Amino acid sequence: MSKNASEQAVRLLARIERHEPQIQAFSSYDPARLRQDAQTVSDGVLSGLGVGVKDIIDTVHYPTMYGSPIYSGHHTVNDAACVAQLKAAGALCLGKTVTTEFAFFQAGPTVNPHDFSRTPGGSSSGSAAAVAAGMIDIGLASQTAASLTRPASYCGVVGFKPSYGRYAAAGIKGLAPSFDTLGTITIDVATAALADSILKGPLPASVSLKPTTPVRIGICQTPWWDQAEPSTRIALHNAATLLQKHVSVEEVDLSTFVTAADLHVTIMSYEACQALAWEYAERKSLLSPQITKLLDAGRDITYDVYRAALVDAEKLRAGIAEIFKQYDVLLAPAAPGEAPRLEDGTGSPIFSRLWTLLRIPTVTLPGFVGLNGLPVGLQLLGAFGADEALLNFAAWVETVFPFRPVPVICR
Amino acid sequence: MSKNASEQAVRLLARIERHEPQIQAFSSYDPARLRQDAQTVSDGVLSGLGVGVKDIIDTVHYPTMYGSPIYSGHHTVNDAACVAQLKAAGALCLGKTVTTEFAFFQAGPTVNPHDFSRTPGGSSSGSAAAVAAGMIDIGLASQTAASLTRPASYCGVVGFKPSYGRYAAAGIKGLAPSFDTLGTITIDVATAALADSILKGPLPASVSLKPTTPVRIGICQTPWWDQAEPSTRIALHNAATLLQKHVSVEEVDLSTFVTAADLHVTIMSYEACQALAWEYAERKSLLSPQITKLLDAGRDITYDVYRAALVDAEKLRAGIAEIFKQYDVLLAPAAPGEAPRLEDGTGSPIFSRLWTLLRIPTVTLPGFVGLNGLPVGLQLLGAFGADEALLNFAAWVETVFPFRPVPVICR
Numbered sequence A, B: 001m002s003k004n005a006s007e008q009a010v011r012l013l014a015r016i017e018r019h020e021p022q023i024q025a026f027s028s029y030d031p032a033r034l035r036q037d038a039q040t041v042s043d044g045v046l047s048g049l050g051v052g053v054k055d056i057i058d059t060v061h062y063p064t065m066y067g068s069p070i071y072s073g074h075h076t077v078n079d080a081a082c083v084a085q086l087k088a089a090g091a092l093c094l095g096k097t098v099t100t101e102f103a104f105f106q107a108g109p110t111v112n113p114h115d116f117s118r119t120p121g122g123s124s125s126g127s128a129a130a131v132a133a134g135m136i137d138i139g140l141a142s143q144t145a146a147s148l149t150r151p152a153s154y155c156g157v158v159g160f161k162p163s164y165g166r167y168a169a170a171g172i173k174g175l176a177p178s179f180d181t182l183g184t185i186t187i188d189v190a191t192a193a194l195a196d197s198i199l200k201g202p203l204p205a206s207v208s209l210k211p212t213t214p215v216r217i218g219i220c221q222t223p224w225w226d227q228a229e230p231s232t233r234i235a236l237h238n239a240a241t242l243l244q245k246h247v248s249v250e251e252v253d254l255s256t257f258v259t260a261a262d263l264h265v266t267i268m269s270y271e272a273c274q275a276l277a278w279e280y281a282e283r284k285s286l287l288s289p290q291i292t293k294l295l296d297a298g299r300d301i302t303y304d305v306y307r308a309a310l311v312d313a314e315k316l317r318a319g320i321a322e323i324f325k326q327y328d329v330l331l332a333p334a335a336p337g338e339a340p341r342l343e344d345g346t347g348s349p350i351f352s353r354l355w356t357l358l359r360i361p362t363v364t365l366p367g368f369v370g371l372n373g374l375p376v377g378l379q380l381l382g383a384f385g386a387d388e389a390l391l392n393f394a395a396w397v398e399t400v401f402p403f404r405p406v407p408v409i410c411r
Helices: A002-023 A031-040 A081-088 A125-132 A149-155 A189-199 A230-243 A260-275 A277-282 A289-299 A303-323 A350-358 A387-400 B002-023 B031-040 B081-088 B125-132 B149-155 B189-199 B230-243 B260-275 B277-282 B289-299 B303-323 B350-358 B387-400
Strands: A026-028 A050-054 A092-097 A138-143 A158-161 A181-186 A216-219 A248-251 A329-333 A362-369 A375-381 B026-028 B050-054 B092-097 B138-143 B158-161 B181-186 B216-219 B248-251 B329-333 B362-369 B375-381
Touching: A002 A031, A002 A050, A002 A092, A026 A125, A031 A092, A050 A081, A050 A125, A081 A092, A081 A138, A081 A189, A081 B260, A081 B277, A092 A125, A125 A138, A125 A149, A125 A181, A138 A149, A149 A158, A149 A181, A149 A350, A149 A362, A149 A375, A158 A189, A158 A387, A181 A189, A189 A362, A189 A387, A216 A230, A230 A329, A230 A362, A230 A375, A230 A387, A260 A277, A260 A289, A260 A303, A260 A350, A260 B081, A277 B081, A303 A350, A329 A350, A329 A387, A350 A375, A362 A387, A375 A387, B002 B031, B002 B050, B002 B092, B026 B125, B031 B092, B050 B081, B050 B125, B081 B092, B081 B138, B081 B189, B092 B125, B125 B138, B125 B149, B125 B181, B138 B149, B149 B158, B149 B181, B149 B350, B149 B362, B149 B375, B158 B189, B158 B387, B181 B189, B189 B362, B189 B387, B216 B230, B230 B329, B230 B362, B230 B375, B230 B387, B260 B277, B260 B289, B260 B303, B260 B350, B303 B350, B329 B350, B329 B387, B350 B375, B362 B387, B375 B387
Parallel strands: A050 A092, A050 A138, A216 A248, A216 A329, B050 B092, B050 B138, B216 B248, B216 B329
Antiparallel strands: A026 A092, A138 A181, A158 A181, A158 A362, A329 A375, A362 A375, B026 B092, B138 B181, B158 B181, B158 B362, B329 B375, B362 B375
């Protein structure tokens, strides 16, 4: 087994050494540490797979800096639960991947492997870029607004945000606990399902991904369709055309969910100000203007307004459960369009706020190419708790979509 | 302001120096640090109040050891959000209070201030004992099963576990995230309400505790009444007799909630095994037999069984919401009886598993004395999210109950 892991370490290190100087997906990695870990790695379901750990997740052997100068050089004494689970299943931890500051908007140095002048998206910037460049097999990622879906779409890879609470949050820096969700970025649905079998609980589960054709797919332009660029509009149209050759496809009207975006902002601002109370009180001068603005906004929200938003969010969750009685899966935009230029930020989260608020699982699938030749993904949504079913549907949809991701710079 | 805080520091230090050698409520405190903090403490709503921080909660200036030898001497670089919030409001942090191992059952050295041969209860052992002995004003505490309610009852003090999610969990070691809830232990409801005004969110709120007479109180013997000892049975009977002089009091049948105890154990075991994945994988030899047994049990639960338990728990939550349409508050046992002897452990959590599963707020009120002359508390329960109303009702009930807590050893 350690022979296998050692070979894997050599293979991935070669890719990192070749591509990392340009991509800058890692906040830290250590070839010596990696070769040493490869000698002692466990045998298991994930043997031979390399993991990149988003740098809001604690690790013993690499610094954990949350994308913030407040935590420059910071080390924890333990691994987050998810890292321990993956290691115990045989995965090799390659290092930490770049996050935006506290998984919010202030970008790190990572560029998009498809176009170095473009953002990889945020906040799971490094995990998405490293998977796209073939430097890791599993990128640990997280989402509070659109931090997993958007970089997966921009980098042309698969993003899986499971149902809220499915993976352990222990050892992960939180931003807004009503939404914070750990997930994965991978090259395909099969690898996401493999990681899911380990991360979903203590029992080492057998993997049983069964690509499944859904009976009814609902297409959601969403109430924010006017913010979709031509690349995303064309992708959703083409996807619907391809899918309706096989299954029933209908437009779903989500106009009653239009309040979701504002509710999401209210809850996130309030909770972020609570969660980052120490940083705000004791290290404010080291916070970026972007996150300071979020926290200041949180302070202007009263408890009663916040509480009312939580109640309204629950009502929307009941509403989407009704819609999933009619559709096996929903298909929706993953981002407004192709990756923006670096100077324009990490992109708009508008097409994920609703789904994050609803806490339902989502698989972002690559499969389309935009007007500038860059990847455009779409997201498949499932009912809360129906994660296995969603992965099975996604594995089938993956075979229908035209473009299959391969590690970018290889081509 | 710093004069006030300095005087307060001197007063509390004198009490700690007098009582701590016997009570052993603190896992760490530092008189020099305390005097220094008193010089720089903020002015605010909590000025002049001393806080003890349960040692599953991160603090910069004191070690954070989670009651486990794995983390002996462990320091974090930041304060948990709740600690930062209390400090920013003027509270003085006196040190860390003893927790059982990872807030489960393996007891620390703390004794019950009312009888040194008895347990203070667990897991918030130190916070409850320190409040009872007048060494702190606010004890930060937490509950995953009965870890706040039970020590409050055993030590004759007020315990407030708010609605799930009301206080920030950032920087607190988790055990079972579906249940883990931060709360407070205090000498009275007014102090709990004061702390609540700060902990519930970023906005410094004005405190407006208004003792309120409820119209209808439901008395809950609960499905576990056969495990109630005479001391608790008499206390509940006497409380009902006292209350019905003022308000409508009715027995509530909770027999349809009998599954809650098993559901709670299933969910807690599964999630604990996920949350403590690193300790289980990498430091198993340093775990106590008690927590090892819990984690081993978690590994025997499949995801499907766990998921079904989550769905059943949601149904029970909907069921209790119906009951709160008929009653303003419920009154129920807080523990089987008086504090057990030290050699018999930290007591049974049976009378809190239901309420923790339901995620509703609870105020444990002292007020009764058991057959051995030790405190017996009862808990008042409110509807989810109705925390202010519950505190207001509790402030009135507090005036009706016969026994008022005073710092124990003073008397």
